[in-house]
Amino acid sequence: MNDPMTILKADHREVKRLLTALADSEEGAEREQMCSEVTASLTLHMEIEEKLLYPLVAKEIGAEDAEEADIEHGLAREGLRTMGKMVAEPGFGAAAEMLKGGITHHVEEEETELLPELKQKLARADWLALGDAIASAKAAAGAPVPPPARRRSAKRTSTAKK
Numbered sequence: 001m002n003d004p005m006t007i008l009k010a011d012h013r014e015v016k017r018l019l020t021a022l023a024d025s026e027e028g029a030e031r032e033q034m035c036s037e038v039t040a041s042l043t044l045h046m047e048i049e050e051k052l053l054y055p056l057v058a059k060e061i062g063a064e065d066a067e068e069a070d071i072e073h074g075l076a077r078e079g080l081r082t083m084g085k086m087v088a089e090p091g092f093g094a095a096a097e098m099l100k101g102g103i104t105h106h107v108e109e110e111e112t113e114l115l116p117e118l119k120q121k122l123a124r125a126d127w128l129a130l131g132d133a134i135a136s137a138k139a140a141a142g143a144p145v146p147p148p149a150r151r152r153s154a155k156r157t158s159t160a161k162k
Contacts, residue, residue, distance in 0.1 A: 002131030002148050004053070005115050007138070010146045011045045012107045019103065023096040027088055035087050039080050041143070042103075046073045048137045052130060057114055060121040065114060072106040079103075 018038040025031040050073065058066035079099035086092045119127050135145045 001128040002135040002145070004127065004131040004134050005111070005119065006146055006148075007131060007134050008045075008049070008053075008115065009111060011041070012103075012111070015042050015045065015103060016100070016107070019096055019100040022083075023093045023100065025092075027092070031092070032087055035084060039084060042076065042080060044138070044141050044143055046076065048134055049073070052133050052137065053118075056122070056130065057118060061114065061117050069106070069110070069114065072102065075102050076106070 015038060018034060018041065022031065022034050022038060025034060050070065054066040054069055057069065076099065079095070079102055083092065083095045083099055086095045122130070131148075135148075138145045
């Protein structure tokens with residue numbers, strides 16, 4: 001069983017890493033490859049959230065919250081288009097940083113507000129089913145899926161340092 005928060009947070013961290021590297025990159029083939037990679041990764045992530053997560057947010061938390069998230073995705077798509085057009089232009093780093101700023105804002109809201117509130121409102125089985133659906137969608141698209149978290153055993157052995 002997959003935890004949706006674990007999967008989505010892993011995506012968020014990867015996109016942040018890629019955007020940071022992009023903002024500091026030199027013009028050329030490597031930048032173009034990284035730009036394509038972040039565009040594909042972020043586009044898939046947004047499509048999965050829009051299909052699987054935001055309908056639940058609208059139902060369980062409120063339509064306004066889901067609409068705000070959708071609007072932020074629209075802004076991210078605009079940022080990706082702008083960045084893609086500027087991949088060989090002098091202002092590329094600024095375009096990447098602006099996209100990163102918008103993504104950072106969106107991720108913070110998602111991780112500190114939307115996902116915790118949704119987790120609270122859903123039954124555990126429904127929460128984990130959401131995680132499995134997200135993992136399946138990523139796998140079907142050929143994207144990496146973090147392994148499900150292992151359950152902690154009731155007994156924890158302590159190792160004392162000598």
